Amino acid sequence: MLKIFLRRLVCATIIGIIGICIQCYFIILSDTYYKTGDEPLKDRLHEIFKEIPAFMNTPFVNGSIMFFLAITLLRFGLFCPLLLSITILIRIILMLSFIYCIRSFFIYVTTLPCPIPTCQPLKHKTLVENLYTFYLIITAQVYECTDLVISGHTAFTTLLTFFWFFYERNIYVKTTIFLYSIYIYIIIIISRFHYTVDVLMGYVFGGSVFLFYHYLVDVAARRYALNTSVFPQTYGFSGSFTDRFQVFQYFIRAITYLEALDHRMNFALSYDKEWNCFCSCVPVNKNSLLIKKKNVRNEEYYDFSDHFYHSYAGNGTYNLSTIRNIIKEFKRFFGMNKKN
Template sequence: MTESPITSISPAIDIINNNSTTTQNRRFSNFNNVHNCLAKHLHLSPYVVAELLRTLISFISLVISAFFCTFAIQWSDFRWTNYNKDMDPLEDLAFKTPQIDYVFLADIAMLTLLVGSLVINMVIAASNIARIIILRRICWLLSFLLIFRGISIGVTVLPSPKQCTPLNTVGSFLNMLKTSCYLIIGSVKACTDNMYSGHSTFITLSVILLRIYCRYKLIVYYSYLHGLVALCLLIATRIHYTVDVIIAVFVTYSTHSIYYFIVDICFQNHFLRIKRTEDIIGDKELYQRIVYVPNMFNTSLFGVVRWMDGLDIRFRHEAEKIRDKNSGQSSPNNDLANEMIQIEVSHSPNEGEPSRDWTR
């Protein structure tokens, strides 16, 4: 008889409620001395300090990625200037449509959607911790997207889709650093920052954030329309080739899909002890006959995303809350509570019956 997957939560519950010390102290110990020291001076809990420090690391990663991308853009412009054989734009089907000369329209469409998405999500977030989590995810995902964009821009130089004067700053690190700052704030424009579109990345990111975190469907539907118009303006104003926009949307969407999917798997791994789907059905041969994936190639991403998202911090915090709650009860009541938890977790809900929250 195959064991119900819900019963596999029991090992995690046993660890949380075990009053002996070895494994519990190792996996659910208090935060390290640095967190405790900062928490004491800042008058914050070690949990909040840990979340803030992890977010600070993600922000530093974003800054480094942004400068890497802007340096790659300047290097690409420099190579395009030296090549100087064909300055004409590439053939693009969408360029057969009338051109819009007001380039600032695309910038305004992107910025209003980006700022609006950030403000709305920060306002409606459930808590300050939720706001920190959202910001950290934005930083990590943008870091990857900007690094990948810098690599793609650096390896292949595409001619500018519009009349443009290329940047000429290569040779002086300070000049490149200064120009990078201007590129980040948008006060100067490069010519060959094409594949893939940074504007489209931010537009797609803004729409995805509203789709995930915003509970107001009207706002979400409006963001779809706003994003589509903004993407069309990028092509109509000749800021980007059509392929730049398509690839940017695909890469951004795929990156977010993979990230959030792994976050969900990490939760299953931690509480249900499910590493692969075959662990749920308990029949490895049946799984392989149907799915046939003998060896997974991306399992290392689980640990990386778990750390990046701060899941380890929140797992530890929730475990400590449950342990402290149970330790505050008298011994008979605590034993009864543990017994009730085991019974509740081991109970497999009937079809149509809502599952129970074991943390309550």
């Protein structure tokens, strides 16, 4: 089972790399239309903060975001059930790659003047030189003059923030994360990384992608729990709006495959003492995804149980099973397991 999820993680990583490369290429293309010295757009917050603080440079802003990424991966990578940790990482990669691909189009079709008029634009060169420029962009060793429309830094920060909002239970932790994300948005604007409108668009776009993606995950999980299939049971105008739109069906199937959602649901139907790290619910058995209930007219109907949601969305608590598994594998690799 673990091998299946790891293979899907590799697939998602490849998609993520492609998305990053597409964005880098369109950044280079957009920069070719920019001339150093073009007058920046009028921005109210830039007018308030006329001088950029000396410490608020590229490494400072990127470092603040990377710290946010580090604590997010630490929280949901080590303190969630192992399979959920892998799934969360897959979701982050897929949503980011989608955002990068979409914003690449926006960056190219409209070239905004850089907030810093002395910026030196990137040049479109040979394939090998462009690949090296990709590396410089990814490692933040160059400044992209026109990488502005829909702030990628903001969309990335928003995705991480929403993960804490939806996967973390502790309200104090959520509040701290919210305040830290506001801090990042502010320094992105003050440092002239982006115009204020870019940050606002990045927040709306990043949040919309997160909600849309998880809506489709919900639809896929419900379909599979009810019918052991993610295909709609009704087609055309006899079904819901989601069932009517064929593009949604392609997205749902792609998400199901890349997340191994069908394997996850099948796994949630089984029970084994070694699988308690999968979900905090006990017992884990075939009757736990759907439960019978009665309405006010004493009619029976099926509803989704807590375990159904925990199986693919977690329950917001801290789980040490991943750390235990890492220690167990470490001991096994170095032959440190005790012999019976």
